Amino acid sequence: MRKYALLILFIVCIYNSFGQEEIDTNNTSIKQTIEILNKNYKKVKISSFIKVKSQNTQSFALLWINELNANNESLQFITTPSDDYIKKDFWDEHTLEIDIKEGSSNLAFGVLVYGSGEFYIDNFTIKAQTTDGEWEEIKIENAYFDKEINDNKIPSWVEGISNRGYRSINYNLKSIDSELSNTDNKALLIENIEKEIDLYPDVVVNSKKINTNGESILIENINVIDVINGKIEIKDVLISNGEFLEISKNIKPKTEYKIIDGSNKWLSPGMVDGHIHLFQSGGLYTRPDVIDLTKFYSYNKERKWLKRNAADILKRYLRLGITTVIDVGGPMTNFEIRKKYSDSTSYPNLFVTGPLVSTYQPEAFKIDDAPIIKANTPEEAIKLVKKQLPFKPDFIKIWYINTSEEDAEMNYKIVEATINEAHKNKLKVAVHAQELETAKKALIAGADILVHSVEDKTLDSEFIKLVSSRNVIYMPTLIVSGNYIKSYGGNVNPSKEDFNLSNPIPLGSLYDIKRIELKSIFKSYKNLADESKESNDATEAIMDKNLRIAVENGFTITTSTDAGNMGTLHATSYYDEIQEMKEAGLSNLQILKASTINGAKVLDKEDILGSIEEGKMADAIILKSNPLEDLNALKDIEYVIKGGSVFPKDDIIKDTPEILVQRQVNGYNAGDIDAFLEPYSDDFEIYNYPNELSGKGKEESKQGYINLFKNNPNLHCEIVSRMVLGNKVIDHERITGVSLEPFETIAIYEIEKNKIIKVTFVRK
Structure with a gap:
């Protein structure tokens, strides 16, 4: 790291020798200067959200501060420590703090980038600690880079480190839409002119719809399913501008409409999977905290595959008529995926949160951009919630696990603090709590969503009252634990849909337990799977019973797979989940309701999603048979309708x-x-x-x-x-x-x- 420190010293010396002219360098910087004379500041800290996209491992960004006296001479110059140079391809907040010396007059500060690639900067802030110990924010101009950039000039910022500045001919400065906000805010992109070749670009999936120019669609004489009351009526359905415009009999066709004959077909709302994880593939190598196989297949490789194939995974949900998915926790890159695939006419509606606020930290996830982060105190939990807020999470997720009785009291305080902070910011909270007593504590603390069945005991009257009084969402996730046992026991039994419609790479990895070098490892796991079968059967019986109790007591049940976990494949596991719900005793209507309108209720979207009503988003499936009579009808899709786009099922994703x-x-x-x-x-x-x-x-x-x-x-x-x-x-x-x-x-x-x-x- 010494070479980096010398490099920065060299860069600073060189920059101070340049005037405002064009220079040829492999680095550049942006800066502002503020006056601090007579301000009584003890400390100053700057912070900014930064990410770096580069194929070059030597490329990085850093924060810097230059403290100046009245003669504009440097009193001290500090930068981000070399061990913490910013190289990661995900948004994160970075901070640099300086102790103010006597004789200080001005502070110059900014961001320096080095090497090739793309450097993203947003939400720049500066705070000062006064002599009384209080921190106050110092207002700087164009801190969020919202002002238009012309001719590589950023309003209120100077390119360079010295007052004279310069223009680096190897970098372009651009204004881009902010990824930290759903508004029209902007961010700064510093882009190296020498474009890098991405040898492993993200997979692109092009779907073909019948209304290629956004034409209105008229479906004539179709059986429209009302998932709220179970009634079916033959009607015409007019879809225009992405919504159900009119649902009635004998709608007069127009020449500009695309017409679909709905005779002897059924129109059902698009389905919702209330619990998935895009940071997991469903394959053998996806949870190193459960089975560590990283010496055979690195977890970094698994993560890269998932990022590259996010479009493929989402399109496979759409192919099955699942038009909304809720990602219940993952790394901060979740927010980038949501933004990249936000086209509601081509991809499922994707609702996400960031890392799970956890009471337990798996060793395997002590990594950059971790999907699970342990909070040791309520204060740390609050900070973890606040860290997500700039990215506009759709909700917050808690992993509530008590590893010992000694931790239980502190863990409850952590959960309570997380929920209170989320609610203060008008965010719902989903909680992983699979034991009855833990789940009740989560409800007492204010949980809005329980993302798993209670699996250790039968639901009691206290639990029922807690859920019913606040209409808490209950997600059964019946198949996921059994799929772990099947996977590491070598007992996977894929369905026809798994073979033909899931991504085959994760499915294929489940057979790697037959590999020579893995056989000895999985011998003990196979024995464990055999020994666990009886206890797992008992657990599944409790979950089935609790699901029936939940239905009998009017809980809002949502079909949820926990897809991405080992053996629970994305998209196609949905069929297994609803079949398990059927075997637990639910009727077809109850399952269809759980898979549509109740899924919309998870995040209070029932006014725009989940049923076929005028004014709602046109998310639906056209089926060849009636799912209220046979659930297998949900597999017999003719068209998937997403945000008004109508896709023949076989034109959504093609096999490469x-x-x-x-x-x-x-x-x-x-x-x-x-x-x-x-x-x-x-x-x-x-x-x-x-x-x-x-x-x-x-x-x-x-x-x-x-x-x-x-x-x-x-x-x-x-x-x-x-x-x-x-x-x-x-x-x-x-x-x-x-x-x-x-x-x-x-x-x-x-x-x-x-x-x-x-x-x-x-x-x-």
């Missing part, structure tokens, strides 16, 4: 060549012949390199693979490496479970018309 190939790998590892062959064309060809035909077509190949799967239950294909070139996917595969020793091969897959048409194997 890599996705197709991974799907057949998953079928192979599961020993599921239908899942394995589905991505192939009917007449696909198999070759031994270079051109020896060894098999052709599904019918000819099917029985051979059935025998292979039947005779080799431990069969596993590990993808050692993968290359994608256009319509070709080249996999280096390692096969185990067939012979005593593993063997390796290269498989070259060729894709046309969204099917695998040819595979060429290169063997030793």
